[in-house]
Amino acid sequence: MIEVIGVSKDYGSFPALQNVDLEIKKGEFIAVLGPSGCGKTTLLKLLAGFMGPTAGSIVMNDSMVASAKRVVPPEKRNIGMVFQSFALWPHMTVADHIKFPLRHHPNSRKDSKRAMSLRINETLALVGLDSFAERFPAELSGGQKQRVALARAIAPLPNVLLMDEPFSALDVELRMEMRKEIQKLHRETQASIVFVTHDQSEALAIADKIVVMNKGKIEQIAPPELIYTRPETEFVATFVGKCNVVKGHWQDGRFVPAIDSKSSWPDLGVAEHFKKKGLYPVRPEQVRLSLSTGTETQGRITYVQYQGHEIHYTVEAGVETWTVHEPISSPRFQVGDAVEISLKSAPKPEKDLVFS
Numbered sequence: 430m431i432e433v434i435g436v437s438k439d440y441g442s443f444p445a446l447q448n449v450d451l452e453i454k455k456g457e458f459i460a461v462l463g464p465s466g467c468g469k470t471t472l473l474k475l476l477a478g479f480m481g482p483t484a485g486s487i488v489m490n491d492s493m494v495a496s497a498k499r500v501v502p503p504e505k506r507n508i509g510m511v512f513q514s515f516a517l518w519p520h521m522t523v524a525d526h527i528k529f530p531l532r533h534h535p536n537s538r539k540d541s542k543r544a545m546s547l548r549i550n551e552t553l554a555l556v557g558l559d560s561f562a563e564r565f566p567a568e569l570s571g572g573q574k575q576r577v578a579l580a581r582a583i584a585p586l587p588n589v590l591l592m593d594e595p596f597s598a599l600d601v602e603l604r605m606e607m608r609k610e611i612q613k614l615h616r617e618t619q620a621s622i623v624f625v626t627h628d629q630s631e632a633l634a635i636a637d638k639i640v641v642m643n644k645g646k647i648e649q650i651a652p653p654e655l656i657y658t659r660p661e662t663e664f665v666a667t668f669v670g671k672c673n674v675v676k677g678h679w680q681d682g683r684f685v686p687a688i689d690s691k692s693s694w695p696d697l698g699v700a701e702h703f704k705k706k707g708l709y710p711v712r713p714e715q716v717r718l719s720l721s722t723g724t725e726t727q728g729r730i731t732y733v734q735y736q737g738h739e740i741h742y743t744v745e746a747g748v749e750t751w752t753v754h755e756p757i758s759s760p761r762f763q764v765g766d767a768v769e770i771s772l773k774s775a776p777k778p779e780k781d782l783v784f785s
């Protein structure tokens with residue numbers, strides 16, 4: 430439905446996006462994830478039509494909407510947008526916020542008054558604001574304001590919903606609530622969603638597919654579980670969740686760590702990038718700590734953090750520093766304890782996790 434083909438965007442001489450290729454299918458929920466300044470908003474602005482690419486093109490529903498020569502403006506793209514700042518109009522009621530885009534959107538401009546009023550009520554119900562139609566923004570909570578912004582964007586039934594860090598102004602509880610809401614909305618509207626965030630847990634929780642960006646380039650595109658279990662680069666491994674990247678070398682399809690270890694280091698789909706560099710990514714929960722008996726990799730606890738359901742340890746083991754997450758029921762260690770590090774057997778990849 431949307432194809433981003435070899436898109437680059439320079440601001441003056443600064444390359445904010447470099448040769449980005451991306452395909453967004455109809456009804457897909459995509460999270461664009463990356464650190465501050467990696468080019469997420471730039472990509473969203475190009476998809477919206479606020480500006481054009483320096484090179485490459487964007488195709489929506491088989492027609493070219495952006496190239497270095499020509500840019501189709503936002504109002505002709507059948508998209509909805511939600512921003513971090515809500516961007517509500519203080520003098521308009523909740524109902525007016527929804528009526529406004531309906532009046533101006535090509536999808537609903539010709540609707541009768543009755544059809545429009547039905548659509549307003551339907552949209553308010555969808556975002557749980559049925560009884561707030563006559564309120565002004567100043568009379569709403571943060572979560573309710575963000576719902577109004579969502580309702581305004583989805584009212585004209587856009588094909589694509591572009592969201593730029595829409596929940597970052599909300600507190601943790603509300604963010605969780607809004608995540609559920611947006612997933613429900615996605616199921617009910619079937620619009621494609623491109624959701625920009627720098628919060629990896631948010632991306633893992635809500636999207637069908639995550640696009641991980643770094644320094645203007647895409648590092649990996651895959652469903653959340655694959656991003657987590659089969660990262661393709663060190664950046665993805667360490668940006669999305671914690672990861673120990675162990676040094677060593679690969680020999681005959683097996684990893685031989687530089688540290689002294691009797692653990693088995695199976696190749697459960699470790700990406701080529703790690704193999705070429707003689708590395709092995711291990712998630713903190715794949716590591717087991719036990720009291721030192723002198724038989725496995727030796728380390729010393731340097732930091733302990735209680736997390737409720739888990740204990741997070743930092744362990745110095747020679748030149749390596751390990752992050753280990755142990756369940757609360759496992760034996761407890763203190764700072765300074767001598768421990769052994771071994772690997773738990775990693776789960777086999779599920780067949781249906783294979784992504785092409």
Ligand code: ATP
Binds near residue numbers: 441464
């Ligand atoms: P954040 O998470 O902080 O919002 P981002 O990933 O959305 O960051 P962008 O806003 O896309 O990043 O910016 C990408 C890079 O381009 C940054 O280094 C930024 O400073 C630069 N940039 C963005 N807009 C402009 C502009 N109008 N002129 C010059 N440089 C810009």
